[in-house]
Amino acid sequence: MTTVEERTTTDDRPGTKPVPVAITINGVEHRAQVETRLLLVHFIREVVGLTGTHIGCDTTSCGACVVLLDDVPIKSCTLFTVQADGRSIRTVEGLEQGGKLHPIQQGFWEEHGLQCGFCTPGMMMTSVALLERTPSPTDEEIRRAISGNLCRCTGYVNIVKSVQHAANTLREAQSLANLSPAEVS
Ligand code: FES
Numbered sequence: 001m002t003t004v005e006e007r008t009t010t011d012d013r014p015g016t017k018p019v020p021v022a023i024t025i026n027g028v029e030h031r032a033q034v035e036t037r038l039l040l041v042h043f044i045r046e047v048v049g050l051t052g053t054h055i056g057c058d059t060t061s062c063g064a065c066v067v068l069l070d071d072v073p074i075k076s077c078t079l080f081t082v083q084a085d086g087r088s089i090r091t092v093e094g095l096e097q098g099g100k101l102h103p104i105q106q107g108f109w110e111e112h113g114l115q116c117g118f119c120t121p122g123m124m125m126t127s128v129a130l131l132e133r134t135p136s137p138t139d140e141e142i143r144r145a146i147s148g149n150l151c152r153c154t155g156y157v158n159i160v161k162s163v164q165h166a167a168n169t170l171r172e173a174q175s176l177a178n179l180s181p182a183e184v185s
């Protein structure tokens with residue numbers, strides 16, 4: 001468990017009262033005193049220091065700030081930190097494990113699913129959630145899932161290909177995991 005340095009304020013304007021929160025991010029619990037007005041994306045970026053989650057609009061439009069809250073993709077610029085108290089979050093930093101890229105990261109790499117990369121963390125987190133509930137999505141289902149994520153660079157053709165690439169990788173891994181040891185050898 002890591003403890004984030006406590007933030008306090010003497011400001012008595014609405015929303016500035018500090019309250020304690022305990023939020024698990026990528027498997028690590030973070031405790032802090034936060035103002036009730038603090039948006040979740042600012043907690044993730046500025047209090048915890050995970051800057052892979054981006055801010056593109058601050059108005060629930062672009063999806064650059066998408067993280068998974070208890071496995072559901074949400075726009076973290078739209079939630080107050082206190083609303084995530086006691087809950088579990090996954091961010092883009094939690095995708096790679098032991099130096100190995102997550103299949104969605106590999107997919108974006110292989111299929112050239114990004115240019116500037118600003119939208120990419122949100123695109124990836126939305127896609128991870130889709131693939132966890134729909135392992136074999138159609139292109140149309142992918143397009144619907146990422147309809148809340150805007151990309152100003154690539155167009156969406158390569159992004160859809162990237163998600164399909166990841167879906168294939170995950171299905172192959174699942175097939176291997178289902179084989180008996182005799183079948184593998
Ligand atoms: S920064 Fe959250 S939707 Fe754009």
Ligand code: FES
Nearest residue numbers: 115119151152153
């Ligand atoms: S890659 Fe630049 S905004 Fe999507």
